[in-house]
Amino acid sequence: MLVVFCLSSCKVGRFFVYNVADIKDHKIFANRTVETGDSTFYFTQGIEKKPDSVVFDGETFDFDQFLKKQKSVAFMIIRNDSLLYERYFRTYDQEDIIPSFSVAKSVTSILIGIAIDEGLILSVDEPVTKYIPELKPNGFDKVTIKHLLQMTSGLDYNEGYFNPFGNVATFYYGTKLRQEIPKLKLKYEPGEKFEYLSGNTQILGLVLERALKDKTISEYLQEKIWIPLEMEYDASWSIDRKKNGIEKTFCCLNARARDFAKIGRLYLNKGNWNGKQIVSEKWVEESTKVDRSEGSPRYYQYQWWLPSDQGDYMAQGILGQYIYVHPEKNLIIVRMGKKEGKASWWKVLTDLGKAY
Template sequence: MTASPQPFTFYAAKNPRAPKVLTVGGNREVVFDDYLASNESVAFLIIQNDTIQYEKYFNGYEQSSVVASFSMAKSVTSMLIGCAIADGLIKSVDEPITNYLPELKDNGLDNVTILHLLQMTSGIEFNESYVNPFGDAASFYYGRHLRKYMANMKPEVPPGQRYQYTSGNTQLLGGVLEKALKGKTITQYLQEKIWTPLQMEYDASWSLDKSKDGLEKTFCCLNARARDFAKLGRLYLNEGNWNGQQLVPAEWVKESTKVDTSQGSASHYQYQWWLPSQEGDYMAQGILGQYVYVNPAKNLIIVRLGKDYGKASWQTIFRTLAKNY
């Protein structure tokens, strides 16, 4: 994806309300900057009311450094599914995925819907282990034949009976999206629907399984910068509206980020977004501690990118910081 020639930039606070210390372990105060650096952070932004209150980079990274989203890309995939429904390319979340991936009928996946994939309730067999070199997650991440791997997926339990977080669900969403786009690539669609309208500051890329006729790894691997990740949070903070232009349907944003277990989904996960509480906040999350946290009640966005989680409980930190704004 290419950057905008006229990028949107957040305001810089004249008198930033930047945290100086952080209380951890119940009552121990630590210097905020030092805590972020020592816990493997590479970028941390706090944005309220479109104004940057805190922005720092660590461990050799800077504003222009590219960071892999890992599973934060799942939330972006969900955005694009919402766009595709609005564009009439996909009828609804209740459609069977075999309407787009008919080869899966022979595998017994006739009853799996797009909704099941979004909510991680498909019941599809998938080994999510990140340490097992022979697991499905490793094959999807390192392999060069995603379409083949997807065509071999089979049910483990009937859909709608259990929540189980697996990257296979999101990659199947990518397969559905690819077929719905009818020749346009997922990267091209992201450029058209999100990257260009959001006036991104930097170029970005979505990793493919192979260079020729490759398929986007929609379960992971959107490569971008911290400020542009923050704009994805701003888009949802404003209910899919970007400076007067409705890019993602407001109802889709609402459905994606509300606590709802009526269809068998988990209370902490909805439409590829994590729900850290029942108070309206939500976040995109990736392995090694990549986060875009959104708190609508405080009109607040926090981006944390890292080499690892460190020893920090980032969800707790985000909610603690939000209370102070």
């Protein structure tokens, strides 16, 4: 009975059973369904275009072989709304659910932008303690929503993935996130230093939940993104506990590759979806520009990665989940993986961006 209890509620027990992040993790957590609407948007089927070959580790591979060898399960290339390449590997197909992992951070950022557009959150310059006053005793009055978005909050959080007693295990496998967030402390002054920490995005999740008041984050995603973007399939968002849980906003949005591609299309079109402004153009621009102020690095902005000087940007998750957007080329690439593989995906994606 003790073993059963630990498996169901103890973060350490769950850590040792499930160990590290896995592509099937969406099956082990409680979740909320995010439903699609009555209409569906489909990319146009174009003439297939892919690289002839890829040289990797001194060997030359066919592009399909390369993707399979690098543990990919889905890969899509879309230009001008035309699907130029779509492949699935390792028994996966277009209907298989794939967890987003940290790609969800970028989606959380979109929802924060929409909430600002609607006046539910007034500004990125608001202190986080306006929404989470429990953090005041820990010095968070100086931490703004922008600091969280930029990962420059100064948060004291261990991003190590192999410590069963660390913050990642607590946030990923734990069942009391609302109680854990007020325990967080700072180790740097806000705005001094960039440090990629999932705790920042989970704090954003609690800010968003409290701003929404009578809606869950999943309901907001469904209303503001999933239905308007005419997603092909229902999705789900993993929560920390079955009863009255909160969405794990730093990870754990579960969907299909084709629908992840539509997130890219939304930003490619500056927040507009077929004539309807879903999130403001200003927010998209702020989220994807280079900003070196207040400790921010060149390569990260509002939960989006900026991999090169081409004006491109991407959402990225552990195991090699990517939504890559190259506005100048009107290009979207989605890569979903069972594992990251040994490839440098930043280089692969930016090289493809140059080539198309």
